[in-house]
Amino acid sequence: MIRLNNKHNSGMSQDPAELRFEADLSLQRLTPRLEAYWDSVQLENALRHEFQLRLDTVWAELFQLLVELYGWRYDFFYHLESILLTAAAAWAERPETLRAVDRKRINNPDWFLSQKVVGGALYVDLFSENLSKLRESIGYFQQLGLTYLHLMPLFAVRPGDSDGGYAISNYRSVDPRLGTIDDLRQLADDLREAGICLVLDFVFNHTSDDHYWAKQAQAGNREYQQFYYLFPSREIPDQYEATLREIFPTVRRGNFTWHDGMQEWVWTTFNSFQWDLNYSNPAVFRAMLEEMFFLAQTGVDILRLDAVAFIWKEMGTSCENLEGAHKLVQAYNRLAHIATPGLVFKSEAIVHPDEVVRYIGSNKCQISYNPTLMALLWESLATTETRLLRKSLSHRHQLPEHTGWVNYLRCHDDIGWTFDDADAAALGINAFDHRQFLNSFYTGQYPGSFARGVPFQEHPDTGDVRIAGTLASLAGLEQAIENNDKVAIEMAVRRMLLLQGITLAVSGIPLLYLGEEWGMLNDYDFVKDPAKAGDTRWVHRPKMQWEFLESLNEDFEEGVAPLRRRIFRSLQQLISIRKTLPALAGQDMELVEVRNDHVLCFVRENSGNRLIVVGNFSSQPQTFAGNRLRTGGLGRFFEDAITKKTHATSEDLMLAPYEIMWLCRV
Numbered sequence: 001m002i003r004l005n006n007k008h009n010s011g012m013s014q015d016p017a018e019l020r021f022e023a024d025l026s027l028q029r030l031t032p033r034l035e036a037y038w039d040s041v042q043l044e045n046a047l048r049h050e051f052q053l054r055l056d057t058v059w060a061e062l063f064q065l066l067v068e069l070y071g072w073r074y075d076f077f078y079h080l081e082s083i084l085l086t087a088a089a090a091w092a093e094r095p096e097t098l099r100a101v102d103r104k105r106i107n108n109p110d111w112f113l114s115q116k117v118v119g120g121a122l123y124v125d126l127f128s129e130n131l132s133k134l135r136e137s138i139g140y141f142q143q144l145g146l147t148y149l150h151l152m153p154l155f156a157v158r159p160g161d162s163d164g165g166y167a168i169s170n171y172r173s174v175d176p177r178l179g180t181i182d183d184l185r186q187l188a189d190d191l192r193e194a195g196i197c198l199v200l201d202f203v204f205n206h207t208s209d210d211h212y213w214a215k216q217a218q219a220g221n222r223e224y225q226q227f228y229y230l231f232p233s234r235e236i237p238d239q240y241e242a243t244l245r246e247i248f249p250t251v252r253r254g255n256f257t258w259h260d261g262m263q264e265w266v267w268t269t270f271n272s273f274q275w276d277l278n279y280s281n282p283a284v285f286r287a288m289l290e291e292m293f294f295l296a297q298t299g300v301d302i303l304r305l306d307a308v309a310f311i312w313k314e315m316g317t318s319c320e321n322l323e324g325a326h327k328l329v330q331a332y333n334r335l336a337h338i339a340t341p342g343l344v345f346k347s348e349a350i351v352h353p354d355e356v357v358r359y360i361g362s363n364k365c366q367i368s369y370n371p372t373l374m375a376l377l378w379e380s381l382a383t384t385e386t387r388l389l390r391k392s393l394s395h396r397h398q399l400p401e402h403t404g405w406v407n408y409l410r411c412h413d414d415i416g417w418t419f420d421d422a423d424a425a426a427l428g429i430n431a432f433d434h435r436q437f438l439n440s441f442y443t444g445q446y447p448g449s450f451a452r453g454v455p456f457q458e459h460p461d462t463g464d465v466r467i468a469g470t471l472a473s474l475a476g477l478e479q480a481i482e483n484n485d486k487v488a489i490e491m492a493v494r495r496m497l498l499l500q501g502i503t504l505a506v507s508g509i510p511l512l513y514l515g516e517e518w519g520m521l522n523d524y525d526f527v528k529d530p531a532k533a534g535d536t537r538w539v540h541r542p543k544m545q546w547e548f549l550e551s552l553n554e555d556f557e558e559g560v561a562p563l564r565r566r567i568f569r570s571l572q573q574l575i576s577i578r579k580t581l582p583a584l585a586g587q588d589m590e591l592v593e594v595r596n597d598h599v600l601c602f603v604r605e606n607s608g609n610r611l612i613v614v615g616n617f618s619s620q621p622q623t624f625a626g627n628r629l630r631t632g633g634l635g636r637f638f639e640d641a642i643t644k645k646t647h648a649t650s651e652d653l654m655l656a657p658y659e660i661m662w663l664c665r666v
């Protein structure tokens with residue numbers, strides 16, 4: 001049945017019926033192995049049965065994916081068996097509290113689309129020093145209204161520069177400066193108790209150069225050398241290089257790093273100390289599956305698939321967004337569905353919008369960052385117009401069932417202008433020139449710009465650049481405070497709240513980058529730390545200023561305290577209002593045409609509830625005829641859920657500079 005074959009032609013048939021037959025047969029062959037494993041761990045029958053039900057539903061799909069990825073290998077069935085037994089072990093070892101979560105989520109796969117879900121992201125060390133101190137902040141997260149917490153990578157890392165934790169030397173131990181695995185488990189439990197789910201990164205494109213596997217490779221161990229992409233001469237790297245992009249061109253030109261000890265070129269897409277894993281080797285797939293399950297068992301609810309676009313490589317391609325990458329994600333998803341079914345994947349693919357959506361699906365990544373919305377919100381602020389934003393939303397926002405966007409304004413990374421050139425061209429906008437303008441605007445060079453951004457990874461040849469900076473600094477607060485300009489401060493705060501008001505109301509999960517709630521500014525001191533100085537993204541990763549929180553309940557009216565208080569209170573209020581509005585749950589969202597290019601208007605609908613969002617992206621008041629909102633179906637009178645003011649469709653609707661309204665039927 002299995003024909004001997006080569007890499008380009010898997011041993012198994014592509015004919016669906018025959019493949020199905022092969023899948024059934026292989027499962028039959030593996031069943032005694034599975035039974036023997038269950039017996040060895042004395043797993044009770046009910047649990048075996050639950051696993052089996054899920055296995056039966058996804059096996060054919062999983063089998064096909066693995067055949068397509070690895071079916072050409074002589075040892076395919078050995079790997080298939082070990083992958084299945086890895087999943088079985090994960091289910092057998094799954095803590096009962098997590099199995100309970102699994103069962104709830106199987107019955108409610110849309111749980112993350114509730115309007116009650118609101119996310120936040122932070123660095124443990126910068127926010128609260130360590131994990132045990134972070135537990136003391138659970139009350140703070142609740143006060144703000146968070147129900148989803150993304151902790152930036154907190155695992156053991158190489159000394160010195162570790163790319164903010166993204167160069168992991170051991171996925172099973174926490175960075176000793178932050179705590180232990182037990183602290184992490186304890187935190188996950190406490191968060192769950194508090195109704196907050198835990199999000200951690202699955203950094204699976206690369207390991208640190210001091211990970212055990214990398215060290216073994218350096219010591220000459222052939223088995224582990226095959227975990228990475230190593231080349232003795234420039235010949236092959238040069239051939240790949242011909243079609244590769246450079247992601248961190250100021251770190252090193254090209255995608256390969258020479259290793260003196262091994263006398264080999266190592267594939268390093270990001271920093272030179274981040275070694276790309278070789279997923280064409282099924283041993284890597286299985287090894288990382290084990291690491292994934294280990295993370296899941298600590299109580300992680302959502303795994304952020306870091307740098308997912310890069311995990312599969314093929315000569316002559318960009319080695320980004322390849323079919324192989326999609327198959328790997330899908331195979332991991334199916335295995336998680338069998339063994340840790342409550343676990344949700346979040347895609348981190350900051351790539352062209354057509355490619356971003358391809359990672360999203362209930363059998364791939366259920367949720368995904370929305371880099372296009374993020375970039376276009378900033379674009380709208382710079383141009384004061386919402387044309388490109390609306391163009392993009394009109395045909396790009398709708399997602400498949402049981403999936404959702406993660407909508408954010410800032411994160412720990414840079415801003416890249418990832419809109420579609422054709423969307424821009426359709427509006428008469430030249431994409432190249434427009435990106436130049438946006439870069440000039442957000443680095444504060446463009447005349448009249450309010451922004452204080454910093455360039456990141458300027459490409460020496462193409463001049464291409466991305467933007468670093470905090471929400472507040474990019475929205476004008478830094479400049480305004482420096483100039484002690486009250487009007488400019490007011491405008492900056494309004495811009496921030498306008499953007500927050502949009503991400504809290506479009507369909508999906510809103511995700512704050514903590515610090516935003518206080519309007520924290522750029523921190524230029526990162527250059528003093530040699531491990532950070534070379535990476536300008538640190539400018540927007542400031543240390544939490546707890547004195548802001550202390551000033552929350554004091555009532556002095558001088559200095560910056562009242563301003564910080566206002567920013568915090570306003571955001572906190574928007575979040576709590578969001579949670580009361582069932583129209584903001586689910587996926588339904590439609591643009592409303594109001595014939596004013598400075599305005600964004602859309603309607604949200606969910607089980608009979610409706611809400612219209614209107615936002616003014618200009619520094620001037622804007623007006624449009626109220627009856628334009630009738631298509632939104634609100635009736636003749638409606639109320640702004642934020643200010644509680646009523647309006648009538650028979651009158652003009654007046655929006656103050658940067659004003660946002662959430663309009664509901666009265």
Ligand code: OTU
Pocket residue numbers: 163164166203247270306307308309348349350351412413414
């Ligand atoms: C991710 O981002 C992380 O978010 C970064 O913090 C890491 O440095 C990096 O991976 C390596 O682990 O290049 O500038 O096109 O934009 O995956 C950020 C996708 C990054 C990349 C994205 C990557």
